[in-house]
Amino acid sequence: MDDFQYHAPSSVDGVLSALRGADDGKVLAGGMSLVPVLKLGLAAPSHLVSLRNVPGLSDIEDHGHCLKIGACCTHAQVAASSVVQERIPALAAMAGRIGDPQVRNCGTIGGSVAHNDPAADYPAACVGLGATIITDRRKISSDDFFGSMFETALEEDELVTAVCFPIVARAAYAKFENPASKYAVAGVMVAQGDDGVRVAVTGAGAGVFRVAEMEAALADDFSADAVAGIGVSSDGLLSDNVAGAEYRAHLVTVMARRAVEACG
């Protein structure tokens, strides 16, 4: 690991000014993706700006129509939250299956969405549930937030402070895990809410994507049978030693159907 300057400001403004003052600053939240990258020498930022001393970023608030989850909430915190379990059980269940206990107790929702690993679970949860990403300066719809792998709508010096998840009528997440890394090979969040049905897929492609054909079919008939026969093209899907593109495409359909079944 190369040397870097470490800052731990006690406010969002302090974080932003530290980032602006750095040649190549990176925000450090749980560090579950950033620290391994540093250890392997794949990145060498000049400054790390930790969020650990910033108050108020780890709250989970019930706003009636939505849950606002602070950026520094860990996956374990979300999984164990009684309000999340009650209001959006699919989200709590999803968070409880991220990585392993160590990852869940360090990794944060803000870090996950800002990093946008193509195999991470939160991008599918955000897009599938129709979440809004709150930053220090604006609100961004998750449909607009997530780009291709590791790309987001965030500005260089912009900080995710919370994610708002609307309360939906029903939702479920089905994940096929990479047996080695436990990342998603194909993870599908299916939700039915006020703005209709959403089907969001992570792990299979270069970034989270929605499956319009499945959404339309489910809007018409919210049943497992409605999606069981809908395939997705393998064009552009990822391919690695665990799963080729064809297999991933197949798994997307299977996981979508299982998510619908789990919606009850």
Next chain:
Amino acid sequence: MSDNGSNGTGFIGASLKRKEDARFLTGRGRYTDDINLPGQLYAHLLRSTVAHANLGSVDISAAEAAPGVHAVFTGPDMEGVGGIPTGWLIHSKDGSPMVEPAHPAMAIGKVRHVGEIVAIVVAETRDQAREAAALIDIDYQELPAAASIEAARADGAPLVWDEADGNLCYDWEVGDRAAAEDAIAGAAHTVSIDVVNQRLVPNAIEPRAAIGSFDPTTDVYTLYTTSQNPHLIRLLLGAFVLGLPEHKLRIVAPDVGGGFGSKIPHYAEEAIITWTAGRLGRPVKWTSDRSEAFVSDTQGRDHISTATLGLDEDGKFVGLKVSTQANLGAYLSTFATCVPTYLYGILFAGPYTTPAIYCEVEGVFTNTVPVDALRGAGRPEATYLLERLVDKAAAATGIDRVDIRRRNFIREFPYQTPVALQYDQGDYDATLDLALEASDWDGFEARRSEAAGRGKLRGIGISTFIEACGIAPSAVVGSLGARAGLYEVGSVRVHPTGSVSVFTGTHSHGQGHETTFAQIVAETLGVDFEAVDVVHGDTNAIPFGMGTYGSRSLAVGGTAIYNAVQKVIAKGKKIAAHLLEASEEDIEFADGNFTVAGTDRSKSIGEVALTAYVPHNYPEGLEPGLEETAFYDPLNFTFPAGTHVAEVEVDPETGVVELVAVTGADDVGRIINPMIVNGQLHGGLAHGIGQALLEHCEYDAEGQLVTGSYMNYTMPRAGDLPNFNINHNTTHCTHNPLGVKGVGEVGSIGVPPAVINAVVDALSPLGVTHIEMPATSERVWQAIQAAQAQD
């Protein structure tokens, strides 16, 4: 004393808690990286990032000038130092010796695999060494790579070694080719199979490490190293590489966190670190990280085979022919050449009476990390092929899978196989019966139906196997090309107050020797278990030894200790006879007491020991002291055997294989500590299940390791494993006094074919007849797709 070596004190056969666990479980083990010597410097080894290249310039000037750097050396700096030797000479069919290329400790002129050492940087701190290494500018003039067996054996393939035509190291054979071919030609049925035994990464939990030092006042070099066999390292490093006599080279292998074979070889790192310490006059430490381990620890398996079995009308095996290509990697590691030959080809009788067997093996150089022993070492590869082939034979002949095995079992012992081994003892029907009962084999169809109701394809698989362990009779292996003897050494020192230190040439890196060997000594010498400590891992403390591998420690090393105890008892009888004013012939020894036969007059071992060290009243002409050493060279291999049954459920939608039950019925010989034995079985089963379902070391065509971390190399986790149903049916080895055989490799040998046979059984209703290891979900899904496409 009973005929099984027991004095009746109950230590043998008891599940005593392990002496070593208190320090291991509380983080107080002392591993190589825990050791720091005064004035110690740190080394970083710069490794090749390409699989095959001519080395142009290697500019080390910037690294030499970097902060904290004491020295930078490259391959040419070590010219004059010997190469890393190979421990076993194999001859080809035509009688010619194998191609044995040079093996410089650091690359000279060429690199031949990713991970090969190009330079060592020594600095005040680990970070300084690593950062300076990044300043070394290497001009790799890349060459096409031969990164797989297929690529290396293709016409016009790039040559890993100019002297090895077709990248062949040897073309070896065992058995009678004509007899096997004739038997197959005349057989009522023949069945063939093509199988791949995939490459695995050993993944010991402790990465390798080494600390070299040199004492100018004595001219003694000391190397702390993560080794399974410190005396072997002393022999190879001293005699072949550095040219040091034994008394000027001390090897210490302290606590070692697992090896699985990957810590047998003498590695270049050991030579480089020791040599560098001598050059600099300062201790030098190197510790591998996990990424480095993936490209520098020897790897295992990696065979491609085709085989044909001939059967008569009754399903009796009449002939077997096996042709295998074995990947040796870029350089010949210590036991690389014997693993796919003498630890492989001679296993093809299995537990069966096949009268004609022939096996030929091509050893192939590739631009990959060297291959060496990995838990089972050759025997898993043979067993997997044979047990898959037997299942295919059952399918082809319509004979039940269990019945066809039973029809072919060896039942008369000793049994001379057509491939060199002579089995001394076994009862294969007993372990088969036990496994069938314990696994409720007969009730399987009900479970299959129940699973089908849940949409799952359930399958059951079996393997009946033997293994050759207790390696090995020196004269036998010597005649086959081994360059060392494979006896073992034990010393038993009874101290003046009756406590006992036991010195063994084997090495414990997870096996629990400190407990098992103490149980043997406590029982046979009649002393308290707590009064016995076992010392291992230091060439200055131990007379000699060949180390731990091939499930040999108990059968060979334990016997040496047992024999040393018998010498102690024999001497004790002389002392006791003198004290008791009786004839030596009248002294009986039991439960720690020397007694005049037919009387109640006795002396305890403690009294005898004190007398031996305070010999005021002592037999004339007898040496004081009570310490004996025994060298034990086994008379034969030992032959653990057993039956493993696996049961799986396949999700036909995703191809996911869930292993729902594993039953073992094992004959590992006499059991000293059942808890340790079962722990060894559990570990071996996890290893074998990892190979069957999860693990696969893959290179791309350029020789880059694709699976270089735990992000994509799948190790078995607890959640991947069912509760193991372990059962024992014990027969005693006939040629060692303890009747022990060996257990460390059983699981990795026996269970992979049982698991794959179960997967194929689950998929057989769809028409699937074979699937390669690991049976990953994608492979299973593809097999299902292919079978359905044929319908």
